[in-house]
Amino acid sequence: MVNIKASEMRTIDRVFQMESGYVLDFSDRTIAEFFLDELNIDFNDPKFAANGSSKAKRLRTFLQAVDKGTAARTLRELLQYRRSIYSARGRKDDLPNADGMILEVIATLEGKSARQPDSGVAPPPAHVPVPVELLKSQLIALHDLPPQRRGYAFEAFLIDLFKAYSLQPNSPFRLVGEQVDGSFKFDGEFYLLEAKWQAPPTPASDLRNFHGKVVDKAAWARGLFISNSGFTSEGLHAFGRAKSIVCMDGLDLWTMLDKRIPLPEVLDRKLRHAAERGEVYCSVSELFNIRS
Structure with a gap:
């Protein structure tokens, strides 16, 4: 069972510092304890030493031997451990896009990069790469547009972004007395979208207005407000x-x-933060511990 392509394994090697046979700062004892405590797996099982007994060779063999779900869960736990190392030492990460690199591999393993087919529709290829560089270029190009075109172009960019991550976006639609900038589906839930591109940061009145649109819909409706210029601290x-x-x-x-962090991972972190802290906004840099 081969779960991971050679290019993806090179990414794993780089992020978890495996080129010399080690895995991060693990010793033979601590990596065995980590796998037992976090994953309930015996890392010293002889079958994982089929290609060599070093920690890195065991991990590579393990990732290719287990099912995709277990491989994805392992990479998530290792990434969390890696973050804890840099956080505890107060050091700047020498590979600041490490989260995005590994989360892309995880997305491939979990099949989240490809569109989930509707019932009766033939399934698409297992993995469609996200055109990150193209999306970056589109985002940069928005700054050069005249104001009257920029808002519509921003909405179009967001539709492309949600499509790239298989979030089933709907285009802007109008209701009696109001307009909603679109909607999308994430993790089985439907979200209304508000998108603004304006010079001043978004005030509390705009947040209240959008929140009112959301709560007036179905009881389970949620919303995502994207403001290019951000939000005033007073407004939040x-x-x-x-x-x-x-x-x-x-x-x-x-x-x-x-940093090549998949949008679903960003949404998941923001929703978790909101659930735990009650705060509607926390930056991606804070959520993923990215230091400038």
Whole structure:
């Protein structure tokens, strides 16, 4: 059972510092304890030493031998451990896009990069690479557009972004007395979208207005507010906590694409943060511990 391509394994080698036979700062004892405690797996099983007994060779053999779900879960746990190393030491990460690199491999293993087919529709190829560089170019190009065109172009960019990550976006639609900039589906839930490209940061009144649109829909509806210019700190404070929306800004979009962090991972972190802290906004840099 081969789960991981050679190019993806080179990424894993680089992120987890495996080129010399080691895996991060693990010793033989601590890596065995890590796998037993976090994954309930015996890392010293002789079958994982079929291609060599070093920690790196065992890990490579393990990742190719187990099912894709287990491989993905292992990479997530190792990535979390890697983050804890840099956080504990207060050091700047020498590979700042490490999260994005590994999360792309995980997305491939979990099949999240390809569109999930509707019932009765033939399945697409297992993995469609996300055109990250093209999306970055599109985002940069928005700055050169005249104001009257920029808003519509921003919405079109976001539709392309959601399509790239198989989030089933709908284009802008109008209701009586209001307009919604679109919607998408993430992790089985439907989200309404508000997108703004304007010079000043978004105030509390705009947040309240969008939140009102969301809560007036179905009880399970949620919302994502994307403001390229960000949000005023006063507005976020005045808007309050424990709402049905989360927020992103232009820097979030750029950081996500530049560090190659999949959009579903960003949404997952933002939703978790909102659930745990009650805050509708936390930057991607903070959520993924990215230091400038």
